[in-house]
Amino acid sequence: GLKVATIGGGSSYTPELIEGFIKRYDEFPLTELWLVDIEAGKEKLEIVGNLAKRMVEKAGLPIEVHLTLDREVALKDADFVTTQFRVGLLEARAKDERIPLKYDVLGQETNGPGGLFKGLRTIPVIIDICNDMERLCPDAWLINFTNPAGMVTEAVLRYTNIEKVIGLCNVPIGIEMGIAKLLEVEHERVHIDFAGLNHMVYGLDVYLDGVSVKEKVIDMLTNPENTSFVKNVKGLGWEPEFIRGLNALTCPYHNYYYKSREMLEKTKKEAEEKGTRAEVVLQLEKELFELYKDPNLNIKPPQLEERGGAYYSDAAVRLITSIYNDKRDIQPVNTRNNGAIASLPDDSAVEVSCIITKEGPKPISIGDLPVAVRGLVQQIKSFERISAEAAVTGDYDKAVLALSINPLTPSDTIAKQIVDEMMEAHKEHLPQF
């Protein structure tokens, strides 16, 4: 049989994943799905787990859904392990987003100080999971969705013995679907060559039925309406000169780097008026779990698409199916560079279009990144590496260093002040410091 273990099973995204497994059951005949959570997430796990059971039953498929707080039982002999956990829950994310704003620095889930601290909380846990996997399911693939996905994948590659790891994000698929919509064509006809890092990925070319339509798409991106591809980051629109000069497709998170001041002001204003994104999402999550409790609900409710991770199931299950069937189709994932992007270390995690085989993703070589984007990408990779090192060693200097070199931080002094305040705020989840 085929066994999948999902760590952080109490996530409101679980119905997304179940929908994906149901849709692709013909190609991936899953027999056992183990949803794992911790004591703090027990209630969520029960509610969403029971919805998962009803969804499978409605689909009439022989998939056993197990709910457990025992990670070892779940991991034992698993074929695939997916992770979607959040250490400290959304309350911790709200602190990541609020504290930096006091210092006039962006507060965001995966970028700047928020990204650093989410990494510091998450990396020790993923390393524990990897150590368990080595004992309990050494042949399994680890599909990591847990943010900051790029930094987490980097940490797994550098600090564990797990080599079969893939980091996954819904941003590339979201961009491809968004561009298809702008072009008014089916998603299947559009292909983008992706390269860069997680949440720092560029589309180097874009094709419709195999013919480049990059010029047309770049032109479309000069319209502010056309630059929002995920629900959680609304683009402000590019100066036409800038985007034409860049001559590459941007991802929504680039707004924080190329429109830093405007995005900081916008984030501060929103935090004041309606709360930070985590605070908004907390409310959305409450509403979702109220819906999930309804014993008559047996499908994924459309309200889930208001979350930034929409289409995650498509990305995750499509990836698992392609590995399982050795499909050799092309998908953008986070994997070991292996020389595909000349400007980045061979042994670092990169987000790049890959051929997906039963031996895993084979990154498609792109040579050097364009000179205009190379420096920023390298800077973010350095930030990720030093952050991961701080997370593993508990070295306080490294944490201050990581934030000081991040382009969203104005100085080493501000970096240190933010690190100090955030270390204190998160101390129960930072045992390594």
Ligand code: NAD
């Ligand atoms: P959430 O707050 O609902 O947390 C999910 C579950 O993780 C909770 O039920 C919680 O109890 C559990 N958890 C916490 N610590 C755990 C541990 N040590 N072991 C097992 N379970 C644990 O989070 P969410 O909003 O559903 O997001 C889940 C994760 O997915 C986050 O890390 C988020 O950043 C990530 N995410 C990634 C992408 C992407 O593109 N890669 C998109 C959306 C969300």
Ligand code: G6P
């Ligand atoms: C995006 C990103 C994720 C991020 C999420 C936030 O699409 O790819 O990495 O975690 O959305 O969504 P949320 O609804 O939690 O703000």
Ligand code: MN
């Ligand atoms: Mn993402």
